[in-house]
Amino acid sequence: MKPARPKRTRLRSKAKPEMPSLTENELKALQEIIGHRFKSPDMLIRAVTHPSAVSSADSVRLSNQRLEFLGDRVLNLVIAERLIDRRKMESEGDLAPRLNSLVKKGACATAMRHLELQRFIILSDGEISSGGRERESTLGDACEAIIGAIYQDAGLSQARKFIEKGWAPQFSAAPSETKDPKTLLQEWAQGQGLPLPDYTVLSRSGPDHQPTYEVEASVTDRGSAVAAGSSKRDAERNAAALLLKSLTGDT
Structure with missing residues (x-):
């Protein structure tokens, strides 16, 4: 009796999507500004990767959208904790507009500009030529994603340190309006x-x-x-x- 012939494995020639990247020097400089050395540098690269820099099919996996979602929640928690701790005599009605003013996209974009992190955002050529590196929504999304990446890599304490550093000018400035x-x-x-x-x-x-x-x-x-x-x-x-x-x- 002849031995059974092994089944042939069908090979699929599917191109692996190219992962956006930073140079070694850029990655080092970015981590120094953030104040945290990542155990998983790929997570930080994903945090600064705008969806325009990857194909739509790979956007969820390779861009900063999911980390942005997480970072927004972490930012809200840290700012809320800070307000509760430092404004002990204010009611919920007074605290809510202060919170809103410090977690909105504009505040995140201001933090990115303060730390000069916009140069590290990975964008498509078209997005760069249209001014995407200075666009408030792009900067705000990247900032939230960085917070999310820090939280996943090192926890809440390290994320809080980054927020304290990035928001320092906004924390010290007297608000022009206490209510939104x-x-x-x-x-x-x-x-x-x-x-x-x-x-x-x-x-x-x-x-x-x-x-x-x-x-x-x-x-x-x-x-x-x-x-x-x-x-x-x-x-x-x-x-x-x-x-x-x-x-x-x-x-």
Whole structure:
């Protein structure tokens, strides 16, 4: 009896996606600024990889989108802890707008510029030529992703150190406004005996990694204003600020 012939293995010639990278010197400099040497440097590289730098099929695995999601939650926790610890006499109503002002995309972008980390973001040539390296949403997303990467690599304590360093100027600066525009608009409407403001999303455009929301803020019988933002929350705040300015004349 003849021995059974071994089954042939079908080989698939599927090209392996190319992992974005930084030079050894860039990676070293980036870690020095962050103040943490990564056990897994690939995680840090992923944190600074914009979705435009990889194919759409590999975006989830190779870009910073998932780390951004995690970092946003870590940032909110650290800032909330800091406010609770240092503003012991303030109510939840006072703390919430302070929190919002320090965790929004603009605050994250400011931290990136303060640390001069924008030069390390990995972008497509097209994104670079269109000014992506200075775009607030790009900087904010990368900053949140770096926080997420630090948290996964070394835990909350190390992530907190990075946030304290990156946000130092914002922590020391006296806030120009203790309440965000949505809160101010709500208080104005209540003071006038009017219903609370309404917010309606008019449109969402742009790619998933860089959306633009257009929102209308309105107060019954008093008017409305439309504004855009890189998130629904930012668009609502911008629309509220415009409407409040038209209603009160305040700058």
